[in-house]
Amino acid sequence: MGSVVKLFCRPANRMRRLIRIGRLCRRVRPLLSREYRRVFRRVVRLCRQERFLPDEAFRLGLFDPGLSEEELACFVSRKKLTGVQESLNPVPWAPLLKDKSLLYRYCRAVGIRIPELYAIYFKGMPGWSNAGSFIDGANDWASFIDDRLPHEFIIKPAQSALGKGLMAFRRSENAFVDAAGLRCSALDICDLMSGDGEFDCFVIQQRLRNHPELIRLSGNSNLQTVRMISFVDMAGGADILQAQLKLITGDNVTDNFEYGLTG
Known part of the structure; x- marks a missing residue:
């Protein structure tokens, strides 16, 4: 059949x-x-x-x-x-590379520098925080966001790609403001994660800013990155085969090109 x-x-x-x-x-x-x-x-x-x-x-x-x-x-x-x-690429590495909630903790464990990981949110299950404690329920999450997160932070789906679902927040008086300038509360941020129809897990991490020269070049302070393709040979030697600087255009939050729609 x-x-x-x-x-x-x-x-x-x-x-x-x-x-x-x-x-x-x-x-x-x-x-x-x-x-x-x-x-x-x-x-x-x-x-x-x-x-x-x-x-x-x-x-x-x-x-x-x-x-x-x-x-x-x-x-x-x-x-x-x-x-x-x-x-x-080793086949067992595929889940590690696709899931940021695994990849970021692996990087921390082996000493690879990454943006500070503050917490991992799981829909319908207790989450993890860098304080070593579990966070359970909307009220606990709202308290964590209000009391433990810094002035600026990033939230993104653990298994997304191409910058999809990334949210940037900063504190403003007694509320938070997203990249579009919309004000929201800590509970509103929880609702954004719990109500997402596509993703079940989110990482909450440090927001990085550009080097001043990149800001001067592009006119945008949001993070712009270099994508590198590397090859590790059997002897453990590493070569960089290609490197591309990804510049942000306009007021975009991410440097993802999105097939020409954002760059």
């Missing part, structure tokens, strides 16, 4: 993918033009042979008819890159 379902799903998925490619092609060239057909065939080949998803290829600009084959060869799909990463 399982094999029958797979055989049925694959043609359906293939058809949906072709329809999506066709719709995206219409955003770069008229439907009945010769260029449309050429772009359509090329993107179908890229998705089939190089394992790009249609929207991934579109975001990377691979629908551009002006790109040469040499230029296209410089791009690697997420699926192919993941395959390379999985062949090199």
